[in-house]
Amino acid sequence: MSDPQPIVSARGLRKRFGRNEILHGLDFDIPAGRIYGLIGHNGAGKTTTLNALLGLTSCEGEIRVLGRDPFAERARMMEDVAFISDVASLPRFLKVSDLFSMLTAIHPRFSRARAEGFLEGTDVKAHHRVKHLSKGMIAQLHLAIVMAIDARLLVLDEPTLGLDITYRKRFYRRLLEDYMTEDRTLLITTHQVDEIEFMLSDVMFIRDGALILHTPMESVGQRYAQLIAEPARLAEAEALKPVFTETRFGQTVLVYEGVPAETLAPLGQVSTPTLSDLFVALMQRDAGTTEAAR
Numbered sequence: 703m704s705d706p707q708p709i710v711s712a713r714g715l716r717k718r719f720g721r722n723e724i725l726h727g728l729d730f731d732i733p734a735g736r737i738y739g740l741i742g743h744n745g746a747g748k749t750t751t752l753n754a755l756l757g758l759t760s761c762e763g764e765i766r767v768l769g770r771d772p773f774a775e776r777a778r779m780m781e782d783v784a785f786i787s788d789v790a791s792l793p794r795f796l797k798v799s800d801l802f803s804m805l806t807a808i809h810p811r812f813s814r815a816r817a818e819g820f821l822e823g824t825d826v827k828a829h830h831r832v833k834h835l836s837k838g839m840i841a842q843l844h845l846a847i848v849m850a851i852d853a854r855l856l857v858l859d860e861p862t863l864g865l866d867i868t869y870r871k872r873f874y875r876r877l878l879e880d881y882m883t884e885d886r887t888l889l890i891t892t893h894q895v896d897e898i899e900f901m902l903s904d905v906m907f908i909r910d911g912a913l914i915l916h917t918p919m920e921s922v923g924q925r926y927a928q929l930i931a932e933p934a935r936l937a938e939a940e941a942l943k944p945v946f947t948e949t950r951f952g953q954t955v956l957v958y959e960g961v962p963a964e965t966l967a968p969l970g971q972v973s974t975p976t977l978s979d980l981f982v983a984l985m986q987r988d989a990g991t992t993e994a995a996r
């Protein structure tokens with residue numbers, strides 16, 4: 703059963719480092735059972751947002767995770783949360799078996815048997831030291847640890863950094879097929895938007911510390927349309943006020959918000975923008991013309 707209470711709830715979330723305001727008052731809810739992508743450029747505030755909801759940094763405004771204040775009740779909250787930053791974050795000097803012992807000691811919902819079961823048939827053995835594993839083997843170990851933690855909220859910050867495309871794809875497929883249930887919620891940040899688009903239920907775009915898009919994936923196609931304009935109809939296409947225009951290989955590509963596909967169809971080839979196309983379009987749009995989705 704999905705929980706009607708949001709798993710994460712933020713109101714007016716602000717973060718300052720000295721005189722620099724990094725997060726400018728974020729408002730959002732993440733309901734249970736959803737797979738959220740938090741997407742933004744370098745320095746946009748993704749990690750700071752994750753740190754705020756993991757209780758790793760104090761913030762102004764209000765934030766609740768699983769009904770708790772993450773900063774004040776971090777230990778209790780983390781019993782139901784799994785967080786892994788990037789694959790390089792595993793302690794390199796430990797043997798795999800020692801790592802599992804450590805995790806057994808520190809995480810009440812870590813199942814050693816499940817992690818070991820997951821590694822059966824891979825090249826990663828209990829006696830291996832992390833520092834002697836290849837990046838691909840580390841990815842398998844990383845995934846085994848993630849899958850062995852029975853968490854209600856799983857937070858992944860650039861989880862596949864440095865991995866080749868095969869391992870990245872495998873990582874996400876196993877996560878989706880073998881881990882996700884309607885009682886679990888996943889929040890993931892990555893720069894490789896195309897690779898997670900297939901699994902997301904919702905997306906948030908963050909730019910310069912502000913949410914400029916927060917929407918379920920199914921409504922992206924209702925709100926946005928992309929047009930490759932026929933050259934003869936370009937002036938008409940531009941008159942419909944695209945949010946973004948770009949020339950690619952001699953073709954003019956325009957992205958629209960709130961313009962029906964039927965209106966655009968006579969002017970060229972219409973499609974729903976991919977998440978990466980939408981990201982480029984909305985990130986380059988003037989800051990004053992964007993607005994959060996809900």
Ligand SMILES: Nc1ncnc2c1ncn2[C@@H]1O[C@H](COP(=O)(O)OP(=O)(O)OP(=O)(O)O)[C@@H](O)[C@H]1O
Nearest residue numbers: 719720722724742743744745746747748749750751
């Ligand atoms: N401890 C800190 N002290 C001062 N400024 C900081 C600190 N941590 C982050 N920042 C600044 O806050 C801004 C947001 O950083 P953050 O790490 O949240 O971005 P990000 O979206 O995760 O970027 P990336 O994709 O590069 O990881 C950056 O300008 C960064 O320089």
